[in-house]
Amino acid sequence: MSRLFFVILLVLSCSFETLAQKERIPGVWRGKINSVNVSTREITLTPMSGTATEPFIGLLEERAKVKLLDDNVTELSIAEIPVGMNVRVFYETTNERVSGRQAKVNHIRGLIFLGRDSFDKLRVLLSLASSTVFTLNFTGDLPASNPLRLHIFVQPPRSKDNLVKWIARWNKDVANSYGAIELVSDLPQADLSLIVYNREVEITGTTMDEDIMLVPSASAFLIKPKNDGIDVVWRYEPLVSSPHNSSLMERIEKELEKRIKARGKP
Numbered sequence: 223m224s225r226l227f228f229v230i231l232l233v234l235s236c237s238f239e240t241l242a243q244k245e246r247i248p249g250v251w252r253g254k255i256n257s258v259n260v261s262t263r264e265i266t267l268t269p270m271s272g273t274a275t276e277p278f279i280g281l282l283e284e285r286a287k288v289k290l291l292d293d294n295v296t297e298l299s300i301a302e303i304p305v306g307m308n309v310r311v312f313y314e315t316t317n318e319r320v321s322g323r324q325a326k327v328n329h330i331r332g333l334i335f336l337g338r339d340s341f342d343k344l345r346v347l348l349s350l351a352s353s354t355v356f357t358l359n360f361t362g363d364l365p366a367s368n369p370l371r372l373h374i375f376v377q378p379p380r381s382k383d384n385l386v387k388w389i390a391r392w393n394k395d396v397a398n399s400y401g402a403i404e405l406v407s408d409l410p411q412a413d414l415s416l417i418v419y420n421r422e423v424e425i426t427g428t429t430m431d432e433d434i435m436l437v438p439s440a441s442a443f444l445i446k447p448k449n450d451g452i453d454v455v456w457r458y459e460p461l462v463s464s465p466h467n468s469s470l471m472e473r474i475e476k477e478l479e480k481r482i483k484a485r486g487k488p
Contacts (some may be wrong), residue, residue, distance in 0.1 A: 249313045250436075251278045252336075254422065255305050263300050265330065270308055280328035282314050289334040289347040293377075293420070308336040310424075324437055334422075343453075344443065347375060348409055355451035362455045364481050365413040365446065368488035369402035373412035377419040380440070380471070385416070388475050392482075401488035409447060414455075415441045416474065423461060442474055444481070456481070 253267030256277065267278040288298045312332040317324055336344050341356040364370065373390070376382040389403045397403075406412050422436040444456035456477060460470060 246363075249315070250310060250424070251280075251313065252310045253308070255307050257304060258300060258303050258305060260300050265300075265303065265311075267309070267311065275436055278311070278328065280311060280330040282330045282333075286330055287332045289335060291335050291337055291343045293318070303333075306338055308333040308338065310336060310422075326442075330370035341452075343419060344417060344445075344452075347377070347417065348415075350409075350452075357444075357451060357453050357459075359446075359453040359455055361454055362446065364455065364485055365414050366485055366488070367401075369397075370482065371404050371406045373406050373409050373415040375415070375417045375419075377460045380418060380485060384468070384471050385475065388478075392479075399487060400483050401485065403482070412447065415445050415447070416478070417441075417442075417445065418474070421459075440470055442470065444477070 251267065253269050256268045257263060257266045259265075263282045265280055265282055267280075269275065269277070282300055282303070285297055287295055288303075289295050310333065311330050313328045315326050315328050318327045319325075320327065327337060342352075344350070344356070345352060345354055349351045374382045374385060376385070386405065389405060391403050409415050419441055421439050421441050423439045424436060442456075442458040443454055446453040446455055458470075458473065458477070460473075
């Protein structure tokens, strides 16, 4: 029990950098919240993916920690746990006597909110309305404006400093041929927005007990605001991308260069 509790606190409270140690996590279940019983503190999840077909039923412990979509860690009352939210729960199973019979009971020690869909975290990080519609449009061209007004959001511990330097080089060397880039401070001002945020990837072992590790990674998006929502023109989610590895940001620079040049001369 002590190791499980320590690992849960590690996942919910530690920095992204600490998670890069690839701590082994026992008692993990990923699914969608199907129902919440406030009086019994019982939560039922339906599986999101994988081989699981049966629902998961667990009891939310008092003072359980919850990692929200904005990455803040807090305590939520059982009444605040939203039905329909995809979550990752960390639990311990004990043998207990229930209604006069021995039964296995799952005690939920912590949760991580994963969003109602794959864009929910983007909505939170960019302070967009929950009703904002995201549309995948990978064949869409970038706006032809010159300068191209670019908004950048990069979640720590990564930094956008190298991107800013790349933009300065671009404006110095090739802006006359392909148009300049102007950095803007928020999404409503932008023709295009680049977002890089942290995520954890589940890696399941090949042993009989199906050990699970959570390893740090990232998601990168290029999005175009439009009147009725947001177009996603590029999405990149490497399996593992360490915060100290420059390959992700270099990949982003190459993608930006390719797409801006594809617009032709301004």
